[in-house]
Amino acid sequence: MNCQLCQKEMDAYRGGTLPEGIRIQVEAHLESCDACAQMNQLIFLSDKVMDEEKNLQSNPFLVTRIMAGIEDLAPGYESYHPVSVFQKVLKSAIVAVSLAAAIFIGVVAGNLYKPATPVNKIPVEMVYLNDAALESVDLLTN
Ligand SMILES: [Zn+2]
Structure with a gap:
């Protein structure tokens, strides 16, 4: 084998x-082959562990104890995060004030900016340009 x-x-x-004949052959091989004997031993041990796990009984009081522990923690958990009305009002007030300050600073900074050359004045040459001569409407009609 x-x-x-x-x-x-x-x-x-x-x-x-x-069957008897094959069983004797397997036993003979297991005695002569270390690898198969070790594998057989390993599977035997894993089967034993699985059988032990199946026989484990869960502690019926475990769930009750955990739930009681959670309920004991719950009031303490509330005290870690006290959210009072004052804090809610203060938080929204701070958000509103900082938003207004950001808009104000943006407007002030925009008004302070002065370009190096005035952009509102049209260069003198532009006055003499004839727009109609630059772009003929006839091109678009055909
Ligand atoms: Zn073998």
């Missing part, structure tokens, strides 16, 4: 459902 065949039959071997 080779390792592949032995590992294929291992589940049935541990379950005790193998």
Whole structure:
């Protein structure tokens, strides 16, 4: 028997459902092959752990104790975040005042800015330009 065949039959071997001839071959291989013997031992241990987990009983008082602990914490939790009416009013007042200050500062800064050359004056040459001669309307009609 080779390792592949032995590992294929291992589940049935541990379950005790193998026919007598194959069971003897698997046992002989497990005695001669360290790798398969270790794998068999590992699967045996993992099966044991899973069986132990299935038999674990949950503590019926655990949920009750946790919920009681949460309820004990709840009043203390409230005191960590006291939100009074005064604080709410103060917060919105601070937001409004800072918004107004930002707008005021923006307007003042915009009025303080003076360009180096006056932009409102039209250069003298522009007065003599004939717009109609620059762009003919006839081009657009065709
Ligand atoms: Zn083997």
